[in-house]
Amino acid sequence: MEPWQIGQRFPCAKCNQEFVAANPVYATTVLPMARPQQQPNGMAVASLVCGLILCLPIASLMAVIFGVIALNKTKDPQVGGKGMAIAGTALGGVGILLVPLMFLTIMLPAINAGRDAANRVQSAQHIQQISQAIIAYANNNNGDYPPDLGSLYRDQSLDLKLFVCPGTGTTPPINMTIDQAVQWVNLNSDYVYMGAGMKSPASPNALVIYEKDSDHDNRGDNVLYGDGRVVYLPVPAVHQAIAVTNYYGTSQQ
Numbered sequence: 367m368e369p370w371q372i373g374q375r376f377p378c379a380k381c382n383q384e385f386v387a388a389n390p391v392y393a394t395t396v397l398p399m400a401r402p403q404q405q406p407n408g409m410a411v412a413s414l415v416c417g418l419i420l421c422l423p424i425a426s427l428m429a430v431i432f433g434v435i436a437l438n439k440t441k442d443p444q445v446g447g448k449g450m451a452i453a454g455t456a457l458g459g460v461g462i463l464l465v466p467l468m469f470l471t472i473m474l475p476a477i478n479a480g481r482d483a484a485n486r487v488q489s490a491q492h493i494q495q496i497s498q499a500i501i502a503y504a505n506n507n508n509g510d511y512p513p514d515l516g517s518l519y520r521d522q523s524l525d526l527k528l529f530v531c532p533g534t535g536t537t538p539p540i541n542m543t544i545d546q547a548v549q550w551v552n553l554n555s556d557y558v559y560m561g562a563g564m565k566s567p568a569s570p571n572a573l574v575i576y577e578k579d580s581d582h583d584n585r586g587d588n589v590l591y592g593d594g595r596v597v598y599l600p601v602p603a604v605h606q607a608i609a610v611t612n613y614y615g616t617s618q619q
Contacts, residue, residue: 407447409436413454417461426461429454482582485533490588490596492528493557493575497590499524500574504566511561511568516548529555531581556581560611568592573611576604 377383409432416429433455440448496515499522503512512518515529526538529551536556538547561574568574570593577587579601587604590596599607 404446405444407436407439407445407451409433409439410447410450410454412436413458414450415454417454417457419461423462426458426464429458429461433458482533482585485531486582486586486588486598489531489533489556489577489581490598492531493577493588493590493596494594495528496524496557496575497594497596500561501566501594509565511564511566511574513562514552515555515557515559516550516552519551520544520548526551529557531556531577534581560608564592570595571610572614573607576608579604 413429413432413436416425416432419425419429433451436447436451437455439445440451496518499518500511503518503521504510506521512521518524519526519529526547530536530538534556536554538550538554542550556578557575558578559575560572561568564572564574570591572592573589574592575590577589579587581587584601586598586600588596588598589604589607
C-alpha cells in the first residue's frame with residue numbers, strides 16, 4: 367500500500383463493502399501482554415514478622431509453620447511472597463536453635479550455683495561428723511587429737527566417703543586393706559588436717575580442718591574451728607585463718 371492510499375476508502379473485492387486503508391505498520395504491531403499482578407500472601411508476611419521476634423520460642427515456631435504454608439501457596443504463579451516466606455522460615459529456624467542456647471546461658475550459672483551450694487552443705491556435714499569423731503578419739507587418748515586423718519579413720523572406723531567433698535568426684539577405691547585405706551585418706555582426702563598436736567578442748571579459733579581450694583572452684587571452703595564450728599569462708603579468709611593458726615599454733619585465742 368502506498369502512503370497516499372492511507373485513509374482512503376476502497377471497496378472489498380470479495381464483499382464489495384468499503385473499508386478505510388490503515389497504516390500497515392500499526393496494523394501489524396503486536397503489543398506485549400501485561401504481566402498479571404500476583405496475589406498477596408498473608409502467610410508469608412506473618413512468617414517474616416514472627417521470624418523477626420527471635421526471643422520468643424512460640425514466635426519462631428509459628429514463623430516456620432507459616433513459612434511452610436506460604437511456600438506451598440507460592441507454587442501457584444499468581445501468589446507472591448516467596449522471598450518473605452523463605453526469610454521468615456530461615457529466621458524461625460534460627461530462633462528455635464537460639465532460644466534454648468539463650469536459656470542455657472542464663473540458667474546454667476544458677477544451676478551450677480545451686481549444685482555447689484548443695485555440695486557445700488553436704489561437705490560441711492561430713493566435716494561435722496569428722497569433728498565428732500575427733501572428740502571421741504581425744505576422749506580415748508588423754509585429750510590428744512589424732513596425728514592425722516588416717517589414724518582417725520582407723521580408730522573410729524569411719525566411712526571413707528566422709529573424707530571427700532561430694533562436688534569433687536573423689537571416689538575411695540573398694541576392697542582396700544585397713545593400712546591401704548589409712549594411707550589413701552592421708553594422701554587423697556579433700557580435707558586438710560591441722561589438728562596434729564592439739565588437745566581437747568582446743569582453742570576456739572584454732573583451725574582444725576579446712577577444705578582444699580579446688581573443692582569449690584576456688585570460691586570458698588568449709589573450715590572446722592577448735593570449738594566445733596563449721597563455717598564456710600571465702601578463699602582469702604581461709605588462707606588468713608591458716609596463717610594465724612600456723613603462727614600462734616594451738617594456743618591461739
